[in-house]
Amino acid sequence: MALHRVSVHGSGRYLQTEDGAAFFWLGDTAWELFHRLTLAETEHYFQVRASQGFNVIQAVVLAEIDGLHAPNANGHVPLLGDDPTRPNEFYFRHVDAVIQLAEKYGLYIALLPTWGDKVDGTRWGVGPCVFNATNARVYGALLGERYRSFTNIIWVLGGDRPATGFEDVWDAMAEGISEGVGYMPFFTYHPCGGFSSSAWVHSKPWLGMNMLQSGHGAVDAPNWEMISSDRRFEPAKPVIDAEPNYEHHPVDPYLREWKPEYGRFTEYDVRKQAYRSVLSGACGHTYGSHSVWQFYARNREPVTHASPPWDEAIYGPGACQMVNLRDLAVKFHFESWIPDQSILASQKEVAPCKDTESSRLSGDRAYYAVASRDSGGAFVLIYCPLADAEIELDLSSVRLPAKYSWFDPRTGQRHRIGVLTQTKAAVRTPLGGPDWVLVIESKKTG
Numbered sequence: 001m002a003l004h005r006v007s008v009h010g011s012g013r014y015l016q017t018e019d020g021a022a023f024f025w026l027g028d029t030a031w032e033l034f035h036r037l038t039l040a041e042t043e044h045y046f047q048v049r050a051s052q053g054f055n056v057i058q059a060v061v062l063a064e065i066d067g068l069h070a071p072n073a074n075g076h077v078p079l080l081g082d083d084p085t086r087p088n089e090f091y092f093r094h095v096d097a098v099i100q101l102a103e104k105y106g107l108y109i110a111l112l113p114t115w116g117d118k119v120d121g122t123r124w125g126v127g128p129c130v131f132n133a134t135n136a137r138v139y140g141a142l143l144g145e146r147y148r149s150f151t152n153i154i155w156v157l158g159g160d161r162p163a164t165g166f167e168d169v170w171d172a173m174a175e176g177i178s179e180g181v182g183y184m185p186f187f188t189y190h191p192c193g194g195f196s197s198s199a200w201v202h203s204k205p206w207l208g209m210n211m212l213q214s215g216h217g218a219v220d221a222p223n224w225e226m227i228s229s230d231r232r233f234e235p236a237k238p239v240i241d242a243e244p245n246y247e248h249h250p251v252d253p254y255l256r257e258w259k260p261e262y263g264r265f266t267e268y269d270v271r272k273q274a275y276r277s278v279l280s281g282a283c284g285h286t287y288g289s290h291s292v293w294q295f296y297a298r299n300r301e302p303v304t305h306a307s308p309p310w311d312e313a314i315y316g317p318g319a320c321q322m323v324n325l326r327d328l329a330v331k332f333h334f335e336s337w338i339p340d341q342s343i344l345a346s347q348k349e350v351a352p353c354k355d356t357e358s359s360r361l362s363g364d365r366a367y368y369a370v371a372s373r374d375s376g377g378a379f380v381l382i383y384c385p386l387a388d389a390e391i392e393l394d395l396s397s398v399r400l401p402a403k404y405s406w407f408d409p410r411t412g413q414r415h416r417i418g419v420l421t422q423t424k425a426a427v428r429t430p431l432g433g434p435d436w437v438l439v440i441e442s443k444k445t446g
Contacts, residue, residue, distance in 0.1 A: 012236030025284025053323030116161025144180020163200035270318035324412035
């Protein structure tokens, strides 16, 4: 199927396709896709993710796990002599085939030209660092020219790195890609954990959308704070959490080698980050599985205790449940949502998350609810992460009377309860769950 290119809506708040339709980004993290899977394995992966409702796949051309020297599944390395101006045609034919196959399944590729360790060699990662401003522009132009006619590519610079000190390299790569494509396409930038691209490149003319990584260090990392902060920047640009805690990833609040002794992030953790970010104003969300991003298989060395193998992990409950968020967002026209915490009259505010053991272990954030509404008082949506909890509401922004129901983020089912008639109201979340979305819809029209 031919896909329409993705761009930023004129409001600067959400994405759209070139036919004018609002585009809800539902991504999956597949960093090592080009590097580790055969085309047959890739097709199986695409079939599953497309059937689960995903529409964006995040993948890296020059991959993280020794991506320059360990050959891909076909036995090819990406560059000749580690030279970005000398791409290996056989490696890139496989990249071509993967991107074309993605289009067949209605999937966009959020394409990182390189992982950040090939640009910034001062931090973690095996590298080697091979880029400078000169060859980054040439490499970008080669990619832009090669993929000029592809409509299912979203360009992502960065790769788990701050831009500080290397802005000239990223600028040059963006300029090269634009030169090769023939115009400035839609770009974003993937940062390191706990940061957003807004920290370094918000004002860059090539940046279309801010991307943040709430990361894997804390349960209930306050991505809602990061989203809200980015929405206050001028000029307005869409924002998305493109790397929240991964399902199956070890929970290690002390960051001691990510040992799984504290358990692993579950589908509940995944849902909390997803709903909180979208109801806080994100233009979509990216899911991730610790096994899938690296395409861990039993014949490979796992990165930080990966388990289970990727071909089992793709059926994880968190992955299967993401489509319910997408359907809810599309049904209620996410592009018009206005985040509004004043609706939650008794919401307990939480202290900002800091990089300390006490804040990583703080339980206050676990119960943090998030609310959004439309501008005309037609509806309110509230994500409630705790079962059997009373929520006090201020419904002064809603046209009353209003019907209310509970949306189950596990199944996508709605359970209609009753009618609210007073501006001040209180409801109690169902016993099951543990999390729910409260849907309040005005009975008045117009």
